[in-house]
Amino acid sequence: MKKLIAGATALAASAMLAMTPVAANAKTITLCWAAWDPANALVELSKDYTAKSGVDMKFEFVPWPNFADRMLNELNSKGKLCDLLIGDSQWIGGSAENGHYVKLNDFFAKEGIKMDDFMPATVTGYSEWPKGTPNYWALPAMGDALGWTYRKDWFAKPELRDAFKKQYNRDLEPPKTLDELVDIAKFFQGREVDGKKVYGAAIFTERGSEGITMGVSNFLYPYGFKYQDPKKPYSMEGFVNSDGAVKGLEAYKALYKCCTPPGYTDAYMGEGLDAFKSGQVALQMNWFAFFPGLYKDEKVGGDKIGFFVNPKGPAGSGSQLGGQGLSVVAYSPNQAEALAYIKWFANPEVQKKWWSMGGYSAHKAVLNDPGFAKTAPFAADFLVAMGQVMDFWADPSYAQLLLSEQKRIHDYIVADKGTAKEALDGMIKDWTKVFKDDGKL
Amino acid sequence: MTGQTPPDRIAERVAAATPQALATGVRGLSDRAIAWIFITPTMLLLLAINIFPLIWTIQLSFTNFRANRTNAAVKNVGIDNYTSILSDPDIWAAMQSTAHFVFWTIILQTLIGFTLAWLLDRKFRGHGFWTTIILIPMMLSPAVVGNFWRFLYQPQIGLFNYIIAFFTGVDPSSFEMIGSVQLAPWSIIIVDTWMWTPYVMLICLAGLRSIPDYIYEAAEVDRASHWRQFWSITIPMALPFIMLAVLFRGIENFKMFDMVNLLTSGGPGSTTEVASITLKREAFEKWRTGFSSAFAIILFVTVFGLANIYVKALNQVKSR
Numbered sequence: 001m002k003k004l005i006a007g008a009t010a011l012a013a014s015a016m017l018a019m020t021p022v023a024a025n026a027k028t029i030t031l032c033w034a035a036w037d038p039a040n041a042l043v044e045l046s047k048d049y050t051a052k053s054g055v056d057m058k059f060e061f062v063p064w065p066n067f068a069d070r071m072l073n074e075l076n077s078k079g080k081l082c083d084l085l086i087g088d089s090q091w092i093g094g095s096a097e098n099g100h101y102v103k104l105n106d107f108f109a110k111e112g113i114k115m116d117d118f119m120p121a122t123v124t125g126y127s128e129w130p131k132g133t134p135n136y137w138a139l140p141a142m143g144d145a146l147g148w149t150y151r152k153d154w155f156a157k158p159e160l161r162d163a164f165k166k167q168y169n170r171d172l173e174p175p176k177t178l179d180e181l182v183d184i185a186k187f188f189q190g191r192e193v194d195g196k197k198v199y200g201a202a203i204f205t206e207r208g209s210e211g212i213t214m215g216v217s218n219f220l221y222p223y224g225f226k227y228q229d230p231k232k233p234y235s236m237e238g239f240v241n242s243d244g245a246v247k248g249l250e251a252y253k254a255l256y257k258c259c260t261p262p263g264y265t266d267a268y269m270g271e272g273l274d275a276f277k278s279g280q281v282a283l284q285m286n287w288f289a290f291f292p293g294l295y296k297d298e299k300v301g302g303d304k305i306g307f308f309v310n311p312k313g314p315a316g317s318g319s320q321l322g323g324q325g326l327s328v329v330a331y332s333p334n335q336a337e338a339l340a341y342i343k344w345f346a347n348p349e350v351q352k353k354w355w356s357m358g359g360y361s362a363h364k365a366v367l368n369d370p371g372f373a374k375t376a377p378f379a380a381d382f383l384v385a386m387g388q389v390m391d392f393w394a395d396p397s398y399a400q401l402l403l404s405e406q407k408r409i410h411d412y413i414v415a416d417k418g419t420a421k422e423a424l425d426g427m428i429k430d431w432t433k434v435f436k437d438d439g440k441l
Numbered sequence: 442m443t444g445q446t447p448p449d450r451i452a453e454r455v456a457a458a459t460p461q462a463l464a465t466g467v468r469g470l471s472d473r474a475i476a477w478i479f480i481t482p483t484m485l486l487l488l489a490i491n492i493f494p495l496i497w498t499i500q501l502s503f504t505n506f507r508a509n510r511t512n513a514a515v516k517n518v519g520i521d522n523y524t525s526i527l528s529d530p531d532i533w534a535a536m537q538s539t540a541h542f543v544f545w546t547i548i549l550q551t552l553i554g555f556t557l558a559w560l561l562d563r564k565f566r567g568h569g570f571w572t573t574i575i576l577i578p579m580m581l582s583p584a585v586v587g588n589f590w591r592f593l594y595q596p597q598i599g600l601f602n603y604i605i606a607f608f609t610g611v612d613p614s615s616f617e618m619i620g621s622v623q624l625a626p627w628s629i630i631i632v633d634t635w636m637w638t639p640y641v642m643l644i645c646l647a648g649l650r651s652i653p654d655y656i657y658e659a660a661e662v663d664r665a666s667h668w669r670q671f672w673s674i675t676i677p678m679a680l681p682f683i684m685l686a687v688l689f690r691g692i693e694n695f696k697m698f699d700m701v702n703l704l705t706s707g708g709p710g711s712t713t714e715v716a717s718i719t720l721k722r723e724a725f726e727k728w729r730t731g732f733s734s735a736f737a738i739i740l741f742v743t744v745f746g747l748a749n750i751y752v753k754a755l756n757q758v759k760s761r
Contacts (some may be wrong), residue, residue, distance in 0.1 A: 069725065072670025076509045076728070098510055210704035263596035265620030396510070400727045407531075407711055413627050415622045437505075 138325025221318025
């Protein structure tokens with residue numbers, strides 16, 4: 001009998017011991033984001049947080065084409081799925097004004113988290129609403145901008161270099177201007193490389209979500225496009241449809257017409273990656289977030305790939321801002337734990353590890369480190385790109401504004417409807433109506 | 442012996458099993474009251490999931506309500522949403538795309554579906570096998586169909602372009618079915634026709650098989666030619682079925698969304714943006730809930746009105 005009691009006691013004790021870690025990790029918080037390479041890196045990074053805090057992390061990742069639909073539906077229905085959300089930069093206005101995100105000013109002040117420690121462009125882009133005011137709704141989590149990749153191995157081929165020099169009277173090197181970029185794309189279009197027909201460039205032309213807008217902006221900004229009169233907010237005439245903007249739009253259409261692979265009428269980041277990885281194109285427009293993965297790619301990575309910042313245009317430099325901020329969802333029942341995660345994530349050491357694992361930190365402790373530019377082949381370009389970024393509207397009505405641009409630009413570039421001026425005039429007409437409805441005009 | 446229990450025995454058992462209190466209560470009810478008791482749950486369900494949302498949608502259509510700004514004040518805008526829709530060139534363009542899609546899919550599906558049904562009605566050897574094969578496309582999910590036709594239409598690797606190239610000699614990558622303004626509307630018509638012609642065929646086949654053999658035998662005795670039999674017997678007697686198939690496909694295609702969304706997303710530009718895609722963008726991407734409610738009501742009234750006119754025509758044909 002004694003043996004039986006002892007055995008039962010031991011069994012109960014071991015059961016209690018086995019349950020102890022479960023009890024310690026009983027709290028679970030869910031982080032929502034898009035399903036892509038950096039999200040996988042965040043899963044790995046967050047294991048450190050679980051080990052430190054005892055709070056389990058659950059992740060809800062949605063593919064990019066459905067990310068906005070899924071998450072904005074979740075926020076609008078006051079859903080409790082996400083405690084933390086890494087939401088797109090354009091959502092910040094709507095999420096702040098509609099009460100979806102928790103305002104973080106008091107929390108930042110209490111925990112000593114300073115926005116000055118992060119790159120200014122990322123603070124403006126991902127955290128502030130209204131823009132330019134110290135009202136913070138997110139911590140810059142994933143710095144990103146648009147950049148370009150090229151086939152370094154093709155650029156190094158003597159026969160191609162000779163042919164290029166003969167045709168353009170300059171060396172085949174990564175372009176410094178958008179005109180040079182178009183020349184290179186034209187040079188490769190339809191050319192035989194390694195016995196295979198290749199094409200010039202994979203660019204964004206997607207119609208359904210934000211693709212063509214995110215692509216064309218990289219021609220519009222360097223040609224002089226501006227969203228509004230800096231002195232008179234929401235006044236767009238002469239800025240959205242300036243002569244430079246018209247030329248920029250025409251240049252993007254020319255690149256689409258001359259130098260993309262066949263059937264490239266509805267392509268975004270995934271299609272661009274496919275085209276580049278399968279050796280179809282010499283140049284690829286895409287987000288810096290994908291560059292670590294591309295560099296590691298067995299077929300086209302390593303020595304075969306090179307990177308460059310969006311080249312200059314007649315009016316200067318400009319790149320489309322990507323990236324996202326980390327916010328606490330106002331409907332979360334676990335706000336204390338979610339805030340604790342943000343506090344942990346803002347730590348410079350964690351930010352350094354985040355960069356080393358494939359995430360793009362926006363923290364100055366990482367980016368201003370003298371050795372940062374040499375940490376990856378695309379790191380120096382990333383710094384340059386982040387210094388020249390511009391972003392789309394982040395107003396609560398951003399979706400209406402975005403869908404209008406998607407339609408007008410796709411109609412002009414892919415469906416050949418009207419002129420560049422008419423497309424930009426149409427955008428002003430649509431946007432003016434939206435801002436009037438919102439009482440901003 | 443496991444034969445069926447006679448009905449009177451069942452009734453006796455039910456009566457015996459009913460608690461006395463309930464039995465006393467029910468005994469005093471009229472047949473009409475009992476009928477109401479049985480249909481009330483269904484009526485309530487119908488009201489909750491059908492009538493109430495419809496009334497709510499009508500109410501929202503006269504407001505500026507936005508589902509993503511529930512904190513904002515909701516203003517009554519009268520018929521502004523309706524006038525905006527009816528004067529919006531983009532909405533009319535979407536309606537034109539829808540009409541083009543509905544018209545051509547119905548024409549093609551009816552012609553091909555009836556022809557296939559007529560051929561299968563010949564009852565040749567293996568007709569059962571071929572009927573099953575032909576029916577396969579309509580059993581697939583529209584999401585699957587949309588995705589794999591996207592691959593089939595791919596100019597570089599798509600089978601469709603290679604088949605066209607094989608028969609015409611043109612370069613397979615020289616044309617883009619879903620990227621060309623001229624071809625994209627036809628690309629969605631081809632896919633819908635491929636998927637839903639079997640459905641039309643099935644209804645037509647049922648119509649053809651419902652024609653009694655003795656009518657053809659009488660026509661043979663009267664020495665009517667096959668052509669005459671086809672026009673004077675087959676077509677008139679199968680017409681109600683054909684019209685029914687047209688009605689079903691017309692209603693379905695008027696609200697077509699999934700397949701077009703997956704194939705072209707409404708592009709290139711707005712070339713294939715049918716009404717339901719515009720409605721989805723207004724309602725769930727732009728979040729103009731009041732505006733999209735008005736649009737939904739307009740679409741509903743259009744389909745309902747056209748379907749009613751059509752059903753009256755169908756009844757006239759049947760009563761001949």
